[in-house]
Amino acid sequence: MKTTLAIVDDHELMAKALSGLIQKYEDYDVMYEVTNGRELLNRIKLKMIPEIVLLDISMPEMDGFETALWLKNNHPEVRVLALSMNDKEESIVGMLRNGARGYLLKGCKPFELKQALDAIVQKGYYYTEFVTGQLIKNLNPEQNSSPAASLGLNDREMEFIKWACSELTYQEIADKMCVSPRTVDGYREAVFQKMGVKSRVGMVIVAIRLKLVDM
Structure with a gap:
């Protein structure tokens, strides 16, 4: 059975092009295209619920941030792939x-x-191959030790991560x-090194997975 998608993008030409491309993929089917989050919500309330939402960020009425959060709170089974x-x-x-x-650039x-x-x-x-590799390496902190302690993070570095x-x-x-x-730059460099990441995004992914921060 094909995986169903919805495309949410206020650039209709882009949405049509994406739809045409995805329809060529054997395992995927585009249910519909809408121009903002509000239209997506209306479709979902009519029980037109896709398995994956390909979601733009900058849109009128209801942007990608609001839409992703609404889906997380109301339909967590719907997986969001940001495309911006x-x-x-x-x-x-x-x-x-x-x-x-996930997050892709257009x-x-x-x-x-x-x-x-x-x-x-x-x-x-x-996520990218690099970030995924770093994430997997950090998923198993030492037994009987908090993730922060196992990574050697001090209180100020934990505050910076938050x-x-x-x-x-x-x-x-x-x-x-x-x-x-300059001091924040120092915290960033220390945290990146201890977490084994090279970007803020990589740090956030590891922090979320290890429950270093409350969502």
Whole structure:
């Protein structure tokens, strides 16, 4: 049986192109295309519930953040794959916190979209190979030791992680922690090294999986 999808994107030409591409995939079927989150909600309330939602972020009426969070709270069985032109870390972090199972840029290759869809169906999530590798390595902290302790994270680094898992910029994090941006840079470098990640997104994924932060 084919996996059903809905495409939510206010650029109708993009939505049509995506739909045409996905319909060529043997294992997938596009149920419908809508231009914003509100329209998606209306379809879902009519019991037109897809298994995967391909979700843009910047849309009128109800954007991707709101839509992903609504799905997380009301239909957690629906898996969200974010697809956006926005490559800012804050946006990626925000979508992951709101329940997205993966994040793709619209400039990706067609095979990457197929790869992402397959991964979400088979594993439940899609991240880059590097981030996935780091995530798996950090899933099994030492027995009888908290994840923070096993990673060697101190209190200030844990505070930094908490703020970094929000949509705040690094400058805003420095203000919250009452330190200089240079000090925050030091926290970031130390945390990345201890977690074995190279990006804020990788850090957030590991923090969520190890329950270092409350969702």
